[in-house]
Amino acid sequence: MAKIGINDAYGGLVLGKPIYVKNQLDVDVLVARKGAQLDDILIERLKRIGITTLEIAENEEPHNTEYVPVVQLPEPPPAPPAPEPLYEDVAPVEAIIDNRLKEEAVSSVKQLFSFLSSGEKVNMTTAYQCVENIDGVVEDLLDVIAGDETGLVHISDLKRHDEYTYHHSLSVSVLSIAVGKELGFSKDMLFRLGRCAMLHDIGKNLIPLDILNKAGKLSDREFELIKTHPVIGAESLKKNKIGNTELWRAVMYHHEKVDGTGYPHKLTGPYIPLFSKIIAVTDVYDAITSYRSYRSPMLPSHAMGILCKDTGTHFEADIVKAFMAKLEPYPMNTIVQLSNGKLAKVVRAGKTKLNPVVKLWGSRIVLDLSASENKGIVIVEVLDEKHLPEGYRLRK
Secondary structure, three states: OOEEEEEHHOOOEEEOOOEEEEEOOEEEEEEEOOOEEEOHHHHHHHHHHHEEEEOOOOOOOOOOOOOOOOOOOOOOOOOOOOOOEEEEEEOOOOOOOOHHHHHHHHHHHHHHHHHHHHOOOHHHHHHHHHHHHHHHHHHHHHHHHHHHOOOOOOHHHHOOOOOOOHHHHHHHHHHHHHHHOOOOOHEEEEEEHHHHHHHHHHHHHHHHHHHHHHOOOOHHHHHHOOOHHHHHHOOOOHOOOOOOHHHHHHHHOOOOOOOOOOOOOOOEHHHHHHHHHHHHHHHHHHHHOOOOOOOOOOOHHHHHHHHHHHHHHHHHHHHHHHHHHHOOOOOOOOEEEOOOEEEEEEEEEEEEEEEEEEEEEEOOOOOOOOOOHHHHOOOOEEOHHHHOOOEEEOOO
């Protein structure tokens, strides 16, 4: 056989080797058989499909003078249509406080925090007005919590990505008042506790935001700076004659631990103010169950596990017990992802708070997660409407 370029081919030559090309499915398809005699039509076709060289038979009579057209194999079958999305009717989780009170609380805390962190001389008339507004909010919170028939509180509606510090202050106040109520505090004590909790983190507005919101691990210097916020907050309030010794001490010591490993003064249990010990529990719970720039929120069940593990070392047992009694970790209509891969909504409380009764998404199947037959099925994530998996929808 002789190899020639396609441009040197002419009619009458005989192919010494069959010619194949690959189709769109990467399958070899016969274009011209061995022994086919070239003519102008076949040569032009071979050029169009990109053949550049031919192997020509020498001294061989042609036995097939026809070329084989390129065969188009059938297109692969179309992909099956996507399944219809699963719809579910889900009402919003019932808010513990209405939007008016929530906005008033956040606005009052934000304004006072801003005044005390401005570095300029504080307009005391305005500052006192902010404190009066905060006191009014706390009074309203007392009424809301006292009027709740279940006696339980949740903070799912208070979680916000933006302005975290101010919403955190409100959440900690709500939880602390609930704990105080469980401990049998008088209305006056509940009011004072709620105010202390609302202002517990006021020193954080004097810490640079790039450190507070740092995504990576804090350096030793940065962590030491953050640890100054209880002292800074208490001194700022005292300097501007806002509150009294009870408030200043509650703010100063809310990061102390009963075993003496906290800060700023490593106080042990008997020397830590009661309000500080309550705020220590509610502060940690809200912080680790909230969205932050550097991590995702922890499940309520995991957060409660941490509180239990640290009872007696970081936290006082009676306070953790009161907190557990008042908290509703998965209120009705909470959207949850289960460990079996199913999506569900909470429809009522179960025998245990961490194992509610749920309805599987888009079905009539109801599971009591505290029942023995459902042992092993647990909540692995809490979702909102914006983060539903593909294929799941709320019915509008």
